[in-house]
Amino acid sequence: MDGRHSALLLLTDTPLAFAALKETCGHALSTILQAHATASRDDKDRGPAVLDIAVSACGKGKPFDLLQRFLADMYRLLAAVSAAASVELDGPGGVDARVFFVDLDGQACGDACSYGPIIGVKSLMRSNRSWDTVYLASGCERAASFAAMLSARETTDNRIKTADVRTLDLKTSGEKPSTGLVLDQGTAPPTAAAHSSVAVGGTFDHLHAGHKLLLTATVLALDTCSSISQPAQRDGQEKRVVTVGITGDELLVNKKYAEFLESWEDRWQGVWRFLQSIIDFSSSSTVDIRRENEPGPNGRRVIVSLSPGLEFRFVQIADPFGPTITDRDITALVVSKETRSGGQAVNDERLKKGWPTLEVFEVDVLDTADAVSASEDSFESKISSTEIRRRRMNLAKESSL
Structure with missing residues (x-):
């Protein structure tokens, strides 16, 4: 970077x-x-x-x-x-x-x-x-x-x-x-357990402050301080994995102002640029990127290896669960407080498969309470992908006049 x-x-x-x-x-x-x-x-x-x-x-x-x-x-x-x-x-x-x-x-x-x-x-x-x-x-x-x-x-x-x-x-x-x-x-209290594989999901369209909070919190739930720069999976050592489920383009066609939605390709790259900026402080990092396209759910993935022991998986998802019910090794899920029911739904599905449930970490929702003297609409435009798309639409209309 x-x-x-x-x-x-x-x-x-x-x-x-x-x-x-x-x-x-x-x-x-x-x-x-x-x-x-x-x-x-x-x-x-x-x-x-x-x-x-x-x-x-x-x-x-x-x-x-x-x-x-x-x-x-x-x-x-x-x-x-x-x-x-x-x-x-x-x-x-x-x-x-x-x-x-x-x-x-x-x-x-x-x-x-x-x-x-x-x-x-x-x-x-x-x-x-x-x-x-x-x-x-x-x-x-x-x-x-x-x-x-x-x-x-x-x-x-x-x-x-x-x-x-x-x-x-x-x-x-x-x-x-x-x-x-x-x-x-x-x-x-500190993190209840040291997790080597954590997950988060979302649309991540036009990355904004709410996304940045959620993504940073996801990495906070990961154990990033135990020999992470050493070769993984040798002598039983675990690789650290962050899985980011990103909604596929086909599920977003009915979103408001859909013509101003970013593509899945642009969205995963935006998420990665932000994550790298808060994680990678190495003196000379070498990033390995590979793409996978396999049949079945969650088959489209971009895997980014930042070091031998740290990997980021950007997965195109087509349902509310994503990799959390296809990857047994995930042990933690990060959600916002407004989507906490999704964490329970994921664990219900894992129990049906006989898998261990995930530890669910909740992140606060950004709101206007006690904020500075800005109108609620102008504040919302900073933390809502829908409002960002609406503003982009209005700017496009103005520039065409």
Whole structure:
């Protein structure tokens, strides 16, 4: 993947409560989004500007619910701020924001692990990731230390171009300053089991903030820190697999504004580009892609191997169950709270086959509650594929006049 992104925002003292997060980060996010959306509109061949948001996290735990709730709040804030500022998200002339976690103390997965969405700072510095602009909080010791590491990296690695480092005055919330998210505190239980094969499903048309939350949460349910870079299936070692079921084109013909639907090919590639951006922090990744077309259900697949021990399977699905009832090895399923009944239906089908049931992880639904002062319609346009298609239709009509 292209390691050069438009900007990085490092958040070191991040409150958990949404109101405090909005107070602390809302103005800064608005400023950054507007600046990079303008640059994106000026460079029509470049596509949306890519904004990496690295959130400081410390500790060795991996509490799924804590992390998915924080991600939901962050993506909700991004959608609301962009709506209020009239900034396009994820589309032409806009900003494509991706959120991951960085452990500035190197405790989360150890410095040897180069796979996110929780990444050690030394692994981040060894990666081929670079940015045109880096935003850091002013007066923050940890941010200053990060800036020094960036400077040293740019001096010693000729692949890395010098970034324009800028400081931001983040508003102080009512919460006591912290070192970032604490992952091993007793307030939230860790993942119940270490899963080596997890699944998620959806249409994933015109990838937006809700999709990004769901996909990031799916990888959080996967065990990505146990010798993942070593050759898999030797001496009994398991390969890590993420299966993404993506609805086939033929099932979408009755969708609203169907003429503006992305093809299955475009949709799997969009999902993969996002997943790679929050997972792959290796210094020189080699991606192997192979396609399979077999008769029967779930026979059309694209399999992407990021390392010998980490594989992503993008499967065209033609029913609500997809690979969850044809692949016995899947052990976990990630769903949104509004589709939790689907998880129960999958487990009912697996029980009929005499298979173990899946552990079902639920992800919050993005909504307008407590968001910034944007209309509900403009907020909805950031997190609804239907609304995105409707907007694309209107833009096409306007351009034809």
